[in-house]
Amino acid sequence: MKNMAKKCGAKKYSEEEMEALRKNPNVLEVLENRLSLTIEFRQQVYEEWVLKPERSTVRRMLEINGFDTQQLGQNFTQSVGSVFKRGGRPKYSKASPETQANWSKTMNMPTKTSEELLESGKFIWDVNRLILHPDFEAELYRNYPKQSIEDGLLAHGIAPADVGYHKIYYLKEKFERSSGRDTGRSMKKGRNSGYDAATVKQYTNHPYIQTATREKITLQAAFFEAAAPISSLPIDDIFRVFDIEPSIFSATERYRISRILSQWVKTDGADVPEVIPTREILRSRINALDGIAEKGFLRIGDIVPALNVFQRKALCLWLQELMADPGRKYTVKYILSLLGISRASYYAILKNGNYGQAVIKRNEKDAQDAQLIRRVMEYKGFAKGSRQIYMMLPTLTGQHLGLKKIRRIMKEYGITSSIRKSDSSNRMGGAALRKNVKPNLLGRRFRLHRPNEVRLTDVTYLTYGDGCRAYGSALLDPVTGRLIAFLVSEHNDLQLALETLRQSDSHPCCNGGIYHSDQGVVYLSGTFQQEVSDQGFEQSMSKRGNCQDNAPQESFFGHFKDECNYSRCRDLDELKALVAGYADYYNYERRMWDRNRMTPVEYEQYLLNMTENDFGEYLLCEEEKYQRMKVKAAKLAIERAKSLGV
Numbered sequence: 001m002k003n004m005a006k007k008c009g010a011k012k013y014s015e016e017e018m019e020a021l022r023k024n025p026n027v028l029e030v031l032e033n034r035l036s037l038t039i040e041f042r043q044q045v046y047e048e049w050v051l052k053p054e055r056s057t058v059r060r061m062l063e064i065n066g067f068d069t070q071q072l073g074q075n076f077t078q079s080v081g082s083v084f085k086r087g088g089r090p091k092y093s094k095a096s097p098e099t100q101a102n103w104s105k106t107m108n109m110p111t112k113t114s115e116e117l118l119e120s121g122k123f124i125w126d127v128n129r130l131i132l133h134p135d136f137e138a139e140l141y142r143n144y145p146k147q148s149i150e151d152g153l154l155a156h157g158i159a160p161a162d163v164g165y166h167k168i169y170y171l172k173e174k175f176e177r178s179s180g181r182d183t184g185r186s187m188k189k190g191r192n193s194g195y196d197a198a199t200v201k202q203y204t205n206h207p208y209i210q211t212a213t214r215e216k217i218t219l220q221a222a223f224f225e226a227a228a229p230i231s232s233l234p235i236d237d238i239f240r241v242f243d244i245e246p247s248i249f250s251a252t253e254r255y256r257i258s259r260i261l262s263q264w265v266k267t268d269g270a271d272v273p274e275v276i277p278t279r280e281i282l283r284s285r286i287n288a289l290d291g292i293a294e295k296g297f298l299r300i301g302d303i304v305p306a307l308n309v310f311q312r313k314a315l316c317l318w319l320q321e322l323m324a325d326p327g328r329k330y331t332v333k334y335i336l337s338l339l340g341i342s343r344a345s346y347y348a349i350l351k352n353g354n355y356g357q358a359v360i361k362r363n364e365k366d367a368q369d370a371q372l373i374r375r376v377m378e379y380k381g382f383a384k385g386s387r388q389i390y391m392m393l394p395t396l397t398g399q400h401l402g403l404k405k406i407r408r409i410m411k412e413y414g415i416t417s418s419i420r421k422s423d424s425s426n427r428m429g430g431a432a433l434r435k436n437v438k439p440n441l442l443g444r445r446f447r448l449h450r451p452n453e454v455r456l457t458d459v460t461y462l463t464y465g466d467g468c469r470a471y472g473s474a475l476l477d478p479v480t481g482r483l484i485a486f487l488v489s490e491h492n493d494l495q496l497a498l499e500t501l502r503q504s505d506s507h508p509c510c511n512g513g514i515y516h517s518d519q520g521v522v523y524l525s526g527t528f529q530q531e532v533s534d535q536g537f538e539q540s541m542s543k544r545g546n547c548q549d550n551a552p553q554e555s556f557f558g559h560f561k562d563e564c565n566y567s568r569c570r571d572l573d574e575l576k577a578l579v580a581g582y583a584d585y586y587n588y589e590r591r592m593w594d595r596n597r598m599t600p601v602e603y604e605q606y607l608l609n610m611t612e613n614d615f616g617e618y619l620l621c622e623e624e625k626y627q628r629m630k631v632k633a634a635k636l637a638i639e640r641a642k643s644l645g646v
Helices: 015-022 039-051 055-064 076-087 097-105 114-119 134-143 149-155 165-178 197-204 221-230 235-241 251-262 279-306 309-321 332-339 343-351 357-381 386-397 403-412 424-436 494-506 526-534 547-563 572-588 600-608 612-643
Strands: 027-031 034-037 123-126 129-132 209-212 217-219 454-464 468-476 483-489 513-517 537-541
Touching: 015 027, 034 039, 039 055, 039 076, 055 076, 114 123, 114 129, 129 134, 134 149, 134 165, 134 209, 134 217, 134 221, 149 165, 197 209, 217 221, 221 235, 221 251, 221 279, 235 251, 235 279, 251 612, 279 309, 279 332, 309 332, 309 343, 332 343, 357 386, 357 403, 386 403, 454 494, 454 547, 454 572, 468 494, 468 547, 468 572, 483 494, 483 572, 494 526, 526 537, 547 572, 572 600
Parallel strands: 454 513, 513 537
Antiparallel strands: 027 034, 123 129, 209 217, 454 468, 468 483
C-alpha cells in the first residue's frame, strides 16, 4: 500500500513549523506543503477511529500525541478520515520488502493475491474491485453474531487483512441493521431503505431473492448466473424479466448490479444453488433471449450487402451448421428473412460447388482490361479522360469496352486522369458528407462518462506577428477538463489532424473511447477515419454548424484566447513555446470553478479514486444538472423565438 502522505490543502508550513514537526517521533516526513505520518501512528489512530468514526477522534489522537491541530490546517483531520474510509487499515508499502516482512509476522496467516481470492470461490469482481460473493456474504450473515466475521473468514482460510478491516467494519454495521439491532450510530439511510411489510412479503419466497427484510433486499448468485446471458438488455428490463420491480433498488445499486452482470464469469468452485424459476419467469427469459438473438441476426443483415461472394458462402455454411431451435421459431426461413438473403440464393450457394468461380474469372478479365486501359492512357504521353479512352481503345488495341466498364475498372485499379471533371467540388463534397458523416454519440452529455472515455478535438485560428496566421489543434477530455494535446501548425490540413489524434497515445483512453469533432473536411477524410478506427476509437461528430455540440472544446479555446496574449509572438517557434507553456499551466496549475476548484489533473485523480457507489452518485448528480440545462435551454429557445415573432 502506498505511503499515505497527507496533503494540507492550501496550508504551507514555515521553516519554524517544519522544524517543530520533525521533532515529533510520529512524523515520517514534512515538506513545505506536505506532511507524512509514520505507519505505526496511522494504524494507532485508525484503531481508535474504527470505534468512533468521527473527525473529533482523529483530532483528539493528534493532540494527545503532541500535534497542534490548528497548525496542521483545517482540512488535515478530514483528509485522514477520508483515507481511512477509502483504504481501511493502513498497511506497509509493498515497495519495502523488509518492512513488509515485519508486518506479515504479525498476521495469523500469509496474505493472498486477488487471483487466489477469486479461485477460492468466495469473491467476485465488481468492475475494478473484489467483493464478497453474495452466497458467501449470506453464509457469514447466517452465522453472525454467534460467529464473528473474522472467525468466519479464518474458517475458510481467508485472512481478515486480505478483506480489509474497513470492509469488515461496514459488514458488521450491515448485519446489525438487517437483524434489527441498534448499531449505536446514526446511519445514513439509502433511497430505498425501509421496505414496507407488503414488499417484504412479496419477495420473501422469490426464487432469486437471497434476503428480504425491512432493511434490505439482496439477490442470489443464481440471479447473476441466470441473467448473464441477457446482460446486454437495460438493467430495469432484466429485473422485470425475473418479476422483480426495479424501484426496490436505488439508482446506484442498479448501476452496480448491471456492471457485475456485464463482467460475470461463473467460478467452477462456487456453490451456486439450483433455482427453479416459475413458469412466468422462464417464459420471460426465453422471450428476452429471443429478442437478443433476433437483434444479433439483424446486425448481421446490415453488413450482408457489403459481403463478397466468398464471405456470403462462408455465412451460408455457418447457418447450415447452426443447431435447430427447439422452439421452432428460428427456422432457416425466418433467419434468412432477418438477414435479407433469399432462400433460392442460400440453397444455390450450398449446392453449387463452383459458386464464386464466375467472380474469379471476371476479376481476371478486369485485370486484362486494366492493362489495355493503361496502354491507351500512356499513348504518346498525353492525359486522357474516360471518354477519350473509350473512343481510342478499338483503334489502339482492337478491343471495345463500354464507357461504364472503363470507369469502373479505372476506379477499382486506381487509374487516375488529370482531365477536369464537371462540378467536381460540389459532387465530391456532397458525396463525402453523405458517406462519411458520423452520428453524434455524445448528445452534449459531456460529463456523463468516466475519465478517459471521451476525446474532443477542434482547430482554431491563431493570428500572430505581422499578420501571420497559424492553426491550433487541441485534444480535450470533457469529463476532467484535461488538455491531452495542443499542437500548432502553419497549415490546417490532414497531417495536423492525424498528429493530434496520435497524441492520444500519451494519455490513452480505457477500452477505446469516443473521438468527437465537428464536420470539418479533414475529419471526413477516409484516411483520418481509418486512423481513428485503428486507434480503437468510435468516431462522433457534431451537427453541421452547431458549435454547442462541442461546447467544452470551444470553451477551452475561449479561455486560451482570453488569457494568453499570443498575438505578440514574433515567429512560429515563439508561438509554439507559448502554447506549450500554457498547456502545462492549464493542466497542473489552473483551477476550475465547476470541478471542485481543482486542476484538471487533480480532478482526474479525484474521479479515479472514487468507489463505484460514489461514482454512481456522481453520475446521478451530473444527470440532474444535464436535465436542468435542457429545461433552461428549451425556455431560452422559446423566448428567443417569441422575440423574433416566430
